[in-house]
Amino acid sequence: MTQAAMQKDRLLFEGADWDFSTLQRIHDACEEIAIGELGLDVYPNQIEVITAEQMLDAYSSTGMPLFYRHWSFGKHFAHHEAFYRRGMRDLAYEIVINSSPCISYLMEENTATMQTLVIAHAAFGHNHFFKNNYLFKLWTDAEGILDYLDFAKSYIARCEERYGETAVERTLDAAHALMSHGVHRYAGKTRLDLRQEEKRQQERRAHEEQMFNDLWRTVPSGRKRDAADVDLERRRAALGLPQDNLLYFLEKSSPRLQPWQREILRIVRHVAQYFHPQRQTKVMNEGTATYVHYQIMERLHDRGQISDGNYFEFLKSHTNVVFQPTFDDRRFSGFNPYALGFAMMQDIERIVTDPTDEDREWFPDIAGRGDPMQVLRGIWADYRDESFISQFLSPHLIRKWRLFQLYDDPQMSEGILVSAIHDERGYKRVRRQLAREYDIGWTDPRIDIVDVDLAGDRRLLLQHRAPNDWVLEDSETRQVLQHLADLWGYDVMLQEIDGAEKVVKEHVAHPREIRQKGDLFA
């Protein structure tokens, strides 16, 4: 056999065409590298080939293969479709679902090179991230999600049959409006079991006996707290206030909801919780997937499994994906998570394998460790965007991207202040600020339910912490509060509180009289 023929023999595919055995071959080749060389740990893969219309379908129902029915998904579909038809927007090459088996959708139009790229990117990059990142481990259940969505879909369909589409739609509308504030941000404390509780109590008693000193009795105590304070505290404790998970609170404590409405709130809440980790790991998730596909494609090419021509095709779309326009570019629309993530991953690889003195000073833990994949796998498991950037954005990258920070105070009539640039004094500030922009605890408005007037008119009191004059958008807030009031069944008040604990704005909503089948008060 001649050398050329041998080379040809090694190729996974030729040209742009593919069929199912090609996909299988591509997957196996990628798997060999991903598992064998990169040491990735993935859920079993399921690859589904779909049409453009099905891709649009998937878009409009948040990417999930099955979802309950709601008009808003129809709206998104019509919206995406209109853009797609007029050629204003391309469809994504892939969608990948955090489930086990991990489902990746491939578009039928993609060329063989693109399919390879997508398989490497989604079926191995994202897949590894889903399976190993701590946020996903903590908050999502990859094995159960598809079954749960199936349950949700049929449950909501049954509710529609029994209680009418309008009633269900109204509940879903309200729940969707509160979806962004329907997640647990912190892992709940684990419930202690009774035996442990008792043991703890004994320990405390013993400790008190040991430390007993009669002198304490003579020390003058502070002002006695009055009854109202105690009452408030007890009430708050009973209702679990303050509570930032609005949907959870309504599901558990709203007096006027029907059992099926509580279940619907619960479904929406679970869905929101499932997507919560993805919102916090955009940069890392895409960075990981992009880094992985780049590694796999490069190695496939090195082994002669991809021809030079196809490799160039890959490089072209890869460069498009990781393109970051500068701030004064017409195309600029914020940071591209693919670009930022990929650049940081590559930078970490550089620090691990070939560090400068600066790197050794900034990253003593990882500089020069020699095995980039081991370091990266650890990072992928233990960080989210905010902590990732605040730990690993290096001065080298800040210089390379020429990052700078703007401080914009509307009171300052002269203009916008450049508060830090890519120099010795600026690195840390730029890095802290960029990390903050990826902290959804900081960027999302923080709203807590703080009190319920149980003795009086049952008015629900919410507070929005609005430092830096970040008040809420007026008309939308009114609409959301209306939904909230409908679910609560009594008046609702939202106070906006600025940094100095001063109430700057108040919104009030009264519940609409909803007369529906099965309403207790109808």
Added chain:
Amino acid sequence: MHIIDRRLNPRGKSLENRQRFLRRAKDAVQQAVRRSLQSRSIRDVLDGGEVSLPIGGMGEPSFRRAEGGITDHVLPGNRAFVEGDIIPRPPGQGAGRPKEAGQGDGEDGFRFVLTREEFLSVFLDDLELPELAKRRLSETEEMSPVRAGYSISGSPSNLSIDRTTRLAMMRRIALKRPKPAEIEALQRQIDECENEETRLLLEAELKSLTERIRRIPYVDPLDVRYRRFDNEPKPVAKAVMFCLMDVSGSMSEHMKDLAKRFYLLLYLFLSQRYEKVEIVFIRHTEKAEEVDEDTFFYGQATGGTLVSSALAAMRSIIAARFDPTEWNIYAAQASDGDNSYRDEAPTGHLLKHEILPLCQYFAYIEVDEEGGDSLASNSPLWRLYESIRPSAATLAMRKVCRKNEIFPVFHDLFQKRSTQTKAVP
């Protein structure tokens, strides 16, 4: 690893969601569809097409921060700034963070494409022919199949598997068809049997059983049953619409355009909504003629005006082809209101005593120049009809001067009415 080909899955997975969205946005879609009627030629409109909706009422609100406040952000691509520089704010743009593209994009100008069916159903929603009362059986009957038990012959697609297997089972039990298990058991007995004599006996028994099985089939042609359908005649309402249009010299181009637009809407409405509606086109000058659809809409003719000629033509066509006891008869007349003086008495007489008693509904549209007053008219025909109206509840009158009034008037004339209330002028 699994590879699944989903391309063959049924299409239109999100159709249900789309319909819900359209239902939700119904008012807005209707507005948009009507707006698009004015700007486009009606023939184009029929193909469906893109409509643009205001987003109000369909927004999905959430707690969001308003623009403004003190903000900090990091940007890439610094060229010349150093720390402490102050950049003047770009003019026209208020203070605050630069608008994040991709977020509100296209939300206010929400455009999307309606299919032809969706377009027509929105467009023709809540329209109907009033008083479609006479329903009866006629000789060219519409048949509808009705279930009528089972038969022993029929087409394979009507095979009733249920009934067939039940009968087969009854027969098998009645004729004691041996079960496969029995034969197996016997075979096993034979295999294990050591006594030659009993073995022979058993073998004989087995032979008779297998023969029996062969004689008594599992499913016999006797068992087969088919679902039977009888055709039952269905009463239908037959309706005819007379379109009477004045094409005399006094009608200006603008008026003719208005009248034709009106009839196009009517034609569209009838042909889409009712399968069984005949449409008769009559145009008249000083004499009337029945024409086909193309001539009616696109033909050129001119002359004097004798309204009674059209009514007379309508009367003779009814007498010849449409028995008023069987047909629901409708008429829509469009004219500029001119009529020759000597024709007034015959027209009034014809309409009042011969046409109106036969009609379920008679709509009169008066078209006028662009600047006209669409609320009042002083034309001879209008005055004449006005005098007849008090005694004829089925007569409705409207006046149209501008293109954009066509649809409201049309809609008003043919919208669904709960009871007997008629359109009032």
